[in-house]
Amino acid sequence: MMGDRLPGGGGVNAVEYFHNQRRIHSKDAVEIIWYHAANRKAQMKEALKSDAHMIEADVNFGSHGSHGEQPIMAHPPETDSDNTLHNWLNEVLQSDKGIKLDFKSLLAVEPSMKILVSMKDLFARPVWINADILPGPNGSSTARIANEFLHTVTSYLSDVTLSLGWTTNELVDQTNNGYTWEMVKEMEQICQTLCQPVTFPVRATLVRPSWPQLHWLLEQSERYSLTVWTAKEDLYTVEDMLYIRENFDKSRIYYDLFEPQNSELRQAVKMKITDQQ
Numbered sequence: 001m002m003g004d005r006l007p008g009g010g011g012v013n014a015v016e017y018f019h020n021q022r023r024i025h026s027k028d029a030v031e032i033i034w035y036h037a038a039n040r041k042a043q044m045k046e047a048l049k050s051d052a053h054m055i056e057a058d059v060n061f062g063s064h065g066s067h068g069e070q071p072i073m074a075h076p077p078e079t080d081s082d083n084t085l086h087n088w089l090n091e092v093l094q095s096d097k098g099i100k101l102d103f104k105s106l107l108a109v110e111p112s113m114k115i116l117v118s119m120k121d122l123f124a125r126p127v128w129i130n131a132d133i134l135p136g137p138n139g140s141s142t143a144r145i146a147n148e149f150l151h152t153v154t155s156y157l158s159d160v161t162l163s164l165g166w167t168t169n170e171l172v173d174q175t176n177n178g179y180t181w182e183m184v185k186e187m188e189q190i191c192q193t194l195c196q197p198v199t200f201p202v203r204a205t206l207v208r209p210s211w212p213q214l215h216w217l218l219e220q221s222e223r224y225s226l227t228v229w230t231a232k233e234d235l236y237t238v239e240d241m242l243y244i245r246e247n248f249d250k251s252r253i254y255y256d257l258f259e260p261q262n263s264e265l266r267q268a269v270k271m272k273i274t275d276q277q
Helices: 014-020 041-049 087-094 106-116 142-157 181-191 212-220 238-246 259-274
Strands: 054-063 069-073 098-103 127-136 161-167 199-202 224-229 253-257
Touching: 014 098, 041 087, 054 087, 054 106, 069 106, 069 127, 087 098, 098 106, 106 127, 106 142, 106 181, 106 238, 127 142, 127 181, 127 199, 142 161, 161 181, 181 212, 199 212, 212 238, 224 238, 238 253, 238 259
Parallel strands: 054 098, 098 127, 127 161, 161 199, 199 224, 224 253
Antiparallel strands: 054 069
C-alpha cells in the first residue's frame, strides 16, 4: 500500500539551501559542516548547539523504556536508547539544521517513514535518507536490503534525497581496494529508475583509485552527488580530496571527514582560492 507522499521540501539541494540562507559563502559543498551520531539526547542537544549544517543520526529498531519496540536513535549493536526517532525529529525540526537519517535496520524503515510523513509540513530543509544497499570493496551482499529499502522509502517519500552507499567493512589493504566498474554500474542501474536526488557515500581512502568509475557515475545524471566519508583508521591525503574537487562540480561533492583532515582540507581550499584571486 502506497503511503502519503511528501510534497516538496525534503528534496531541496543542501548547497542551494544553505547558500540561500547565507550560512555558506559560496555554492561549494566543502563548506557544509556535519555532526555525526547525534543519537542520544545529550549528543542531539550538542549537535543542535553546534555550527553544523547537517545533523546525522542512526535509526535502529529497538526498545525505549516502557514504550516497547519502535524506531530509536542507536547504532548497532545497541538496541536501546534514551531517544526515539519521533522525539529526535520534534527537537531537530525546531532548529535550522538539515537532517540525515542513517538506517541500520530494515524493521525500522516503514514505521519511520510513517513518522516522517506525519511531520511533512516541517520539512522545508534538506532531508537525506541513508542506507548501504549494495556490496562494495570487502563488503557483504545486501540485495534484499536494496529492494525493500528503496520500495518502502519511495512509496512514502517522493522528494527526500536518497543517500545510497556500498558496504565496505574493514579494508584489508587500503592501497588496492576501490569501487569497481561492476559496482558503479549496478548502482546506476538501480538509481536511473528513481526520481529523487541521490548522493553516493564513498569512503575517502577509496575515492582517488576509483575516480574514473565514480566520475563516470556522477556524469550519468545531474541528480547525483558524492558524499566522501571516512573511518577513523583510514589513510588518505588532502591532495586526493583536492584532486576530485578540481575534476568535477564543487557543488556536488560533500566532505564528511574527521579532524584534523577536515580543517586541513578547508584551509587548502581557501589557499587555492586566494592564489587564484
